[in-house]
Amino acid sequence: MDFLGYKGRRVVVSGCFSGMGEATARQLLEQGAEVHGLDYKPTALKLASFNQVDLRDPAAIDAAVGKIGGKVDALFNCAGLPQTAPALDVMKVNYAGTRRVTERVLPLMQAGGAIVSVSSNGGMGWSRRIPTIMQLIQADGYEAAVKWCEDNAETVREGYAFSKEAIIVWTMLMSNRLIKNGIRINCTMPGPTQTPMMSHFEQATKASVLEAAMQPINRRSTPDEQAAALLFLNSPVASYVNGVSFAVDGGFMAGIATGQIDPRSLMANA
Structure with a gap:
C-alpha cells in the first residue's frame, strides 16, 4: 500500500472540492498523506487543513498558502474553470492562479x-x-499575466485551450529550472472525464467532438483514473520523471500522432 511512498508526507491539493481534485485528495488520504486543501468551495473530506480561496484573488492565494506553512512535499494543482466561464476568469484560475499557488508553495519545498x-x-x-x-509566461507576476491576457483577447479567445497550452509550456520551462534544486514539475493531459465540469463541456461542445476525443477507448475516464496518474507523477517512484506532459486519455494522443484518428473530427465546433 505504501509503494508510492506518501505515508506521512505533507501535501497540498488545490481544487479539492470535486472532480479530479477531490479524487486526488481522497486517494492521498488513503495512502496516509497529510493533506492540506485549497478550493473555492468547502470539502467534505477530513483533511489536515482546508483554506477557502478564490484563485482569481492573488492576495487570497498568498494568505491561504501562508496558513499552511511548514514543509510541503508535493503540490497538486487541480483547480480549474471550463470554457463556459468568462475568458479572463478562466485564464486567472487555470493559469495565473495555478502559477501563483505554485510560486507561493515553492519556498516551502526542499x-x-x-x-x-x-x-x-x-x-x-x-x-x-x-x-x-x-510572451505570456514572461509576464512576471499575477497582475502582469492578467494584463497580457486583457491586451491579447483575440489570442486568448475562450480561455480554456490557451490556458491549458500555457500550463504545458510553463511546466516544461520550470522543469529545467526547478530540478537544479531537486524539485520536479510535471502536468497531465486528461481526455474527457466524468466530473461535475463535464456538463459545461457538453454545453459548449458538440457531442460529436466529445465522442471523437474519447477514441480509441470510447469511454470517459473517471476522476479516480486521473487522480492515480497525478499521484504517480508526484511520488518518489517517479523520481526521474520531470517536465512531462503526461497524456491520460486512453490512447487518443497516440491515435492522433499515428494518423489513426482524424484530427478533423475535432473541428466540428469551428
Whole structure:
C-alpha cells in the first residue's frame, strides 16, 4: 500500500472540492498523506487543513498558502474553470492562479519535492504557439499575466485551450529550472472525464467532438483514473520523471500522432 511512498508526507491539493481534485485528495488520504486543501468551495473530506480561496484573488492565494506553512512535499494543482466561464476568469484560475499557488508553495519545498498540474488534451496545440505562450509566461507576476491576457483577447479567445497550452509550456520551462534544486514539475493531459465540469463541456461542445476525443477507448475516464496518474507523477517512484506532459486519455494522443484518428473530427465546433 505504501509503494508510492506518501505515508506521512505533507501535501497540498488545490481544487479539492470535486472532480479530479477531490479524487486526488481522497486517494492521498488513503495512502496516509497529510493533506492540506485549497478550493473555492468547502470539502467534505477530513483533511489536515482546508483554506477557502478564490484563485482569481492573488492576495487570497498568498494568505491561504501562508496558513499552511511548514514543509510541503508535493503540490497538486487541480483547480480549474471550463470554457463556459468568462475568458479572463478562466485564464486567472487555470493559469495565473495555478502559477501563483505554485510560486507561493515553492519556498516551502526542499529537494525531493514535486509539483503536478492538470492541463488537458484541449491544450494539445501548444507546440504551434510556443513564441506567443512564452510572451505570456514572461509576464512576471499575477497582475502582469492578467494584463497580457486583457491586451491579447483575440489570442486568448475562450480561455480554456490557451490556458491549458500555457500550463504545458510553463511546466516544461520550470522543469529545467526547478530540478537544479531537486524539485520536479510535471502536468497531465486528461481526455474527457466524468466530473461535475463535464456538463459545461457538453454545453459548449458538440457531442460529436466529445465522442471523437474519447477514441480509441470510447469511454470517459473517471476522476479516480486521473487522480492515480497525478499521484504517480508526484511520488518518489517517479523520481526521474520531470517536465512531462503526461497524456491520460486512453490512447487518443497516440491515435492522433499515428494518423489513426482524424484530427478533423475535432473541428466540428469551428
